[in-house]
Amino acid sequence: MMAEFSIDAMKARAFQVPTDRPEADGTMSWNSTTLVLVEIAAGAKSGIGYTYSDRSIAALIAGKLASVVRGKDALAPQAVWRAMQRAVRNLGREGLAANALSAVDAALYDLKARLLDVPLVQLLGSYRTTVPIYGSGGFTTYSDGELAQQLGRWVADDGCKDVKMKVGSEPDLDPHRVQVACRAIGERANLFVDANGAYSVQQALQLADVFGRHGVKWIEEPVSSDNLQGLRAVRARAPAGMEVAAGEYAYTTDYVREMLESGAVDVQQADITRCGGVTGFLQIASLCEAHHIDLSGHCAPALHLHAACAAPRLRHLEWFHDHVRIEHMLFEGAPTPRDGAIEPDLARPGNGLIFKEADAARYAI
DSSP states (O other), X not given: OOOTTBOOEEEEEEEEEEEEEEEEOSSOEEEEEEEEEEEEEETTEEEEEEEESOTTHHHHIIIIXXXXXXXXXXXXXXXXXXXXXXXXXXXXXXTHXXXXXXXXXXXXXXXXXXXTXXXXXXXXXXXXXXXXXXXXXXXXXXXXXXXXXXXXXXXXXXXXXXXXXXXXXXGGGHHHHHHHHHHHHTTSSEEEEEOTTOSOHHHHHHHHHHHHHTTOOEEEOSSOTTOHHXXXXXXXXXXXTOEEEEOTTOOSHHHHHHHHHTTOOSEEEEOTTTTTHHHHHHHHHHHHHHHTOEEEEOSOHHHHHHHHHTOTTEEEEEEEHHHHXXXXXXXXXXXXXXXXXXXXXXXXXXXXXXXXXXXXXXXXX
């Protein structure tokens, strides 16, 4: 017997949006970002989700995953999530398969909430009505002036209490760039740095001492996030008041469990577009609650927003320059900061986002 709200169709499309200027971090550079959009329909209603990944996953979504999803109960996203996990077993559950699955899962939750005509946050339940954000960008390609202007604007205009910059591509220049950032924000906000795994353990410890003298409060991926022993060594010897964060490349709850059990981080990160969508993100939130470690959402703030309200120990979301720009370009209903926080629009069902077809057409791949 078919479910009352069975899924009729699912499709995926990719859009490539150029950056507004050249960008780089400690280990890579780029000049565009690709968003893969998923749309799932059940009767007259449809839901959307997305991930930031490679265009190639659109075929995986429209092929293997669509064959799993079609005909399933639209009101049971967790059951569909489980079926997709099994379907990608022989492909490898991490990487591109996880990105694809995450976008589908997010669309499933949006569809369910729209079928029930409620905001997603009301469907999930909430611990909070607003979610703090921190400004994130400060790419290593930026001039001193561009770095100072961007970080200062997040503090002055958006009310951010924390801002983050990239380090690691030229470690010898990092102390100078940190000084520039500190002058730009003064005592109005805390400064975070993100090395994207660029440093060795020795480099990370040496620079952490330097950054600590400038009041840096957070060092993200000082070494590779796969090097749990190295992260733990940096955490053990970092200056007082400086936290170690990592986890943005967690594709499974098993990965997060190992990271938490190893004592590698002060703050656990997770990305809803990589870690299994809403289902995976909330599973990780439960792990963080059990380990008494705060969770921080990585990038894609518009997609994280409702699930972030439902996470018990959530500290904040990353207000990442590239994704904020794209989400406001391509989605009606993307959140706008107020006093350093964003909040769901309870007048909109689902995740509150409507894809701007006309505006997006020029970026379609």
